[in-house]
Amino acid sequence: MKEDSSQFAETFTTEDMEGGITNENGRDPESNSLNQPLLKRNRTLSSSPLALIGAKVSHIESLDYEINENDLFKHDWRSRSSVQVLQYIFLKWTLAFLVGLLTGLIATLINLAVENIAGFKLLAVAGFIEEKRYLMGFIYFTGANFLLTLVAAVLCVCFAPTAAGPGIPEIKAYLNGVDTPNMFGATTLIVKIIGSIGAVSAGLDLGKEGPLVHIGTCIASLLGQGGPDNYHLRWRWLRYFNNDRDRRDLITCGASSGVCAAFRAPVGGVLFALEEVATWWRSALLWRTFFSTAVVAVVLRAFIEYCNSGKCGLFGKGGLIMFDVSNVTVKYHVMDIIPVVIIGLIGGVLGSLYNYLLHKVLRLYSLINQKGKIYKLLLSLSVSLFTSVCLYGLPFLATCSPCDPSLPESACPTTGQTGNFKQFNCPDGYYNDLASLLFSTNDDAVRNIFSTNTPTEFHPLSLVIFFTLYCILGLFTFGIAVPSGLFLPIILMGSAYGRLLGSAMGSYTNIDQGLYAVLGAASLMAGSMRMTVSLCVIFLELTNNLLLLPITMIVLLIAKTAGDSFNPSIYEIILHLKGLPFLEAHPEPWMRNLTVGELADIKPAVVTLHGLEKVARIVDVLRNTTHNGFPVVDDDMVPPAGLAIGAMALKGLVLRSHLVQILKKKWFLQERRRTEEWEVREKFTWVDLAERCGRIEEVAVTKDEMEMYVDLHPLTNTTPYTVVESMSVAKAMVLFREVGLRHLLIVPQYQAAGVSPVVGILTRQDLRAHNILTAFPHLEKSKRREKGN
């Protein structure tokens, strides 16, 4: 797998080099073609990364998960009473509870809305069809879908472009330390909720699973900061949460709550967050996310019990388990290993093919979307039209099948919005198998295709039509400007070929065809998303058949292995495509051949500050650089015994945001002296410093003030992580990622008078394989040579 991800990176790089050095903006619309990357960067190690956020290119910032151990923090920590500590712990759990509660409520709301809107739409159309008014039915169906898509798309395009798509890649990047702008705001949340309802009710081939994950994280982020950006609560105790570390934990809770709400899979949700989304993990966090998902499960369960009595319109049929297949006993022979392996292989190959094609389609869509809002809208609406035409028209191609007389009359044929054997255009006593799959909500389609003990329900031809249609829709729907999840389209595609294989095996197999559909869906998920344990648990919780577990595990492992030998997972592809500076878990092998010293050499010299610094110098540095952290270096007047006066010492690292706050609050000294602890405490609190606000352009400093001094010591992080310049990039990257850093200082290997105690500073961008290869093209060659061996 490592081999492949580097292959992937390589393709990008070569293209980059062909494109040459591009403009600052990073885009070069004229030369854009399908073979070129959407984002280009200068051929140096850049510290101002750009990424594609909702079809726009934005600057993005890194997050800081390191504890900033400066004097203020230490004092604050020492002076925190046990009551405050308890308050903090209590608040942490309260927020986790609220995240679960709200995610559960919103998920119920979305389900309720979707089931009712889509249900009444389908009922009305079924009415027209029953009266043989086919054209009227078509107009009503297409029109309703068109309007629903329009609502979703207009909201996404005009108010919150970041609400389009699933949002999972951005969440993954956030938890890796990349702050994508406007991702977790209140507007995004609202647009995502309404847009998701619209898009799913419109019958588009997309799910509400990805969006629910995003909704969960939005709720978490908003709760953590006490409300929307402009109106948030400024309670003192809430502001303890206004730091990157606590927000990260809360967002992890949100992500797992979202998955739990989507699939009603509490354990699967935790594992999804652990396996796919999170970069760092602590056992305390495992426990908190588990609490959140438990709350979601209880909320969902309560509403389902409530709605079972029919108080929620068309919503509420079916229990907590979405696609229950527990009514078949799983028995298998040695022979059954063959179809299981085949399903796994098909899943892997198709999954990676899907990833490959989706990548191409997304590039194409990006070009269309860049042209303007109206193009984005038109694209979405044409996909909606095409979908409606297919869903309505194709069932007419299928022949009517007679109902199995052993079934009760109420079960076959059905005309309601749910039910397995749809009557559609067929006479009484007959059903249209393709309509059972196409003329229903996506959830119901999955339920129908997973249905067990119905070996003859679906004609192979209908399954082929269904599979082909959903392959096309799955590729062309995902990139449009509405909130869309990937899970359901993949489940639909996968279940089709799984069930087809089941029919083909016929009497050679002991496994029910419904279970084949489940296995097919699992295999395509693994082939495309490359998860194992979490998918396994999610499928277990979706289908409630524990005896299927060993086969599911084997299918998932085969599909993932097969997929990994072609390309990376779909989320990684999207991350690359968007240009988000995600830091991979494993260093590339060639990184062992490069030292951080060599990396520092090609960067501009590091800008250091003195512990007692002139205001003018600080202003100058802030205005003329874009760095977010500056090493503080001192020549102590009174060095430790045995050292010459003027011996240089590394005092730590001071952050740009803290410098801006000093300037804003005008904490200046007339003379060049060290301050006392109480002086800084009068001006700043730890909570102030955690905020990341203020830009140097907003600060006005008078000429007199320019000549004054600042004592940086109390605000300096005295314990930044460091590496010696002879350290290999591979190991520096491991440190950077494992500890969750934003800045990593490089200290000299040689010990001598006159050597600066810090020779460089590394950031996320410097450690990314792609950037290093751009700056050191010879590594690219050595990499190729090694591969050629």
Added chain:
Amino acid sequence: MKEDSSQFAETFTTEDMEGGITNENGRDPESNSLNQPLLKRNRTLSSSPLALIGAKVSHIESLDYEINENDLFKHDWRSRSSVQVLQYIFLKWTLAFLVGLLTGLIATLINLAVENIAGFKLLAVAGFIEEKRYLMGFIYFTGANFLLTLVAAVLCVCFAPTAAGPGIPEIKAYLNGVDTPNMFGATTLIVKIIGSIGAVSAGLDLGKEGPLVHIGTCIASLLGQGGPDNYHLRWRWLRYFNNDRDRRDLITCGASSGVCAAFRAPVGGVLFALEEVATWWRSALLWRTFFSTAVVAVVLRAFIEYCNSGKCGLFGKGGLIMFDVSNVTVKYHVMDIIPVVIIGLIGGVLGSLYNYLLHKVLRLYSLINQKGKIYKLLLSLSVSLFTSVCLYGLPFLATCSPCDPSLPESACPTTGQTGNFKQFNCPDGYYNDLASLLFSTNDDAVRNIFSTNTPTEFHPLSLVIFFTLYCILGLFTFGIAVPSGLFLPIILMGSAYGRLLGSAMGSYTNIDQGLYAVLGAASLMAGSMRMTVSLCVIFLELTNNLLLLPITMIVLLIAKTAGDSFNPSIYEIILHLKGLPFLEAHPEPWMRNLTVGELADIKPAVVTLHGLEKVARIVDVLRNTTHNGFPVVDDDMVPPAGLAIGAMALKGLVLRSHLVQILKKKWFLQERRRTEEWEVREKFTWVDLAERCGRIEEVAVTKDEMEMYVDLHPLTNTTPYTVVESMSVAKAMVLFREVGLRHLLIVPQYQAAGVSPVVGILTRQDLRAHNILTAFPHLEKSKRREKGN
């Protein structure tokens, strides 16, 4: 929770100080009492740790999970062809497969043996009882149990003391980086298998779960090194695995396979390894452990299918799911929240009480065990006698209940080795409810107490007797010298009070009493072991009732929270008791007030070597120190431009084992010169260096050789992780643990001529809270003051 673990550490420390400085051996048998620690250390930061391994005090070593980037490694890695890389990957997966396969086979073997031995024993005794020959039955029962215990105990005491107990704490320590001697050998494996069969068949109150985890890891370790210590295969490709990193991964696979084999819970096994056992985790490893457990599941499943046809004697009844309760539909009201909360609270309180009392009992047992082998044997045998007397005698106290006439005659009463309604001493048509619980194997007892739709089967009095008995047995059985697991005793205890509460709730509840028993068991597990997600999945896989999941989650969360407010988990307690230098996940808050420089100051000055060093000096250093790594410091003759000649540079770290190998292979130079790459490659390979063998005492160096030189550069790890001396201990510890280090170098903060480029070296022992507090008693005080606030 953090609060508590520090409380725990504190108790230890104060006692240590009262005891004063003790002898080198670390024990002071005269003054041993229940209030004093079993292991004592000098009041300095010690680098020669002692731990209690199977009632003996042994020296233990740290493991090295860092990649040793020296010239040889780099060359080896560059010259590895893609075929070799593929071979390595293939081998990794093959080994994971073999671990799963062998664990599955051995687990089946153990199950088969236990079910048959215990089954025939119970059948014979039931025969005597049927003939009213009660005394004969008693003698037979007690005698058989005595003999079985004797076999298990003699094996453990004489051949493999490390096979006693569950082994999980030691595995946890291993994955944290602590190498416990003789833990994973072939003798241990064999004794563990036979001992476990003996102890479980003897009806002792212990499970085979912990031992199976240990068996899995033993298999993994033996496979990784190619066989037992003395006879292992020396195939070249297998020796690529002879390093701490790959062995760690394999042992993680073994641990999860073991849990999977114990509970037939593949996903639970992976999660158990992740949540409880492992310290570091990578997603690639998640996937490999998942593969191992999938293999185990398939093997178990195959054997169960095979044995269902009656070819395995008394083994093979029942399917893959051990304690199936899926036949009840879970319905619950808001009212049911009350018993759920109560069960959780009881579980937490009882669990922590159990931990507390078990701790006391284990201390007492340690004192007994120290007296000699015969005492260990006697202790085990007396526990066996007591258990037999109770199991046989107590059912006579219960009154006979008439069978429910709705049950078929074959179901009530039963006389076979399994079955729920045991006849025992009752007339036909009556059953003895206490005998259903006591007069059967532990697995069957759990199955019976979990049995659903049998609300009136057990009298509350019988449940009280059962609960009391198993509380006593659970406390006094665990520490005896046989392989013993903690899971089953806790499940038995917990299910008893769960079911009792269920009866007490009577008609106020909708939840089946069998489910109350399940919840009780889960709550006590969480209260004692403090796991959440993995327990939840294990219980799901054990009982196959997905609808129970939300309540299980809540019970687990409450029980864990309640337990954590009293004391740490049982595994942590055992780790402390054994003195294993486990590195906690979180630094203590007071560690932020201490710098690594202060820590280095109280240690003896660091011993450095030069890049070109005299043999005499190396021999001297190796003989007179016990350090396992030495920084290499050079005054380069040709320093980089701008530096004075003689500028000192930190070249890296060389390991003791590599120095010993240099001396053994006599790779000496006549003159003081740098060697070429081919010279070192002629003598050493990367695979040689990975072996951790050879002691300085075995090396003979002549007087002439003493005057020769060694070029250490090619064997030096050029990229050791470093921290600046002003770094706080808290952050250094995070780095140490996250990256998995054995040595962490401290570099100076000041940059001046004459300063050594390395001022100290930190190891695992230096970063342990207990050791630091011993050396810095004032931190202890500040800690107390803060707590008092």
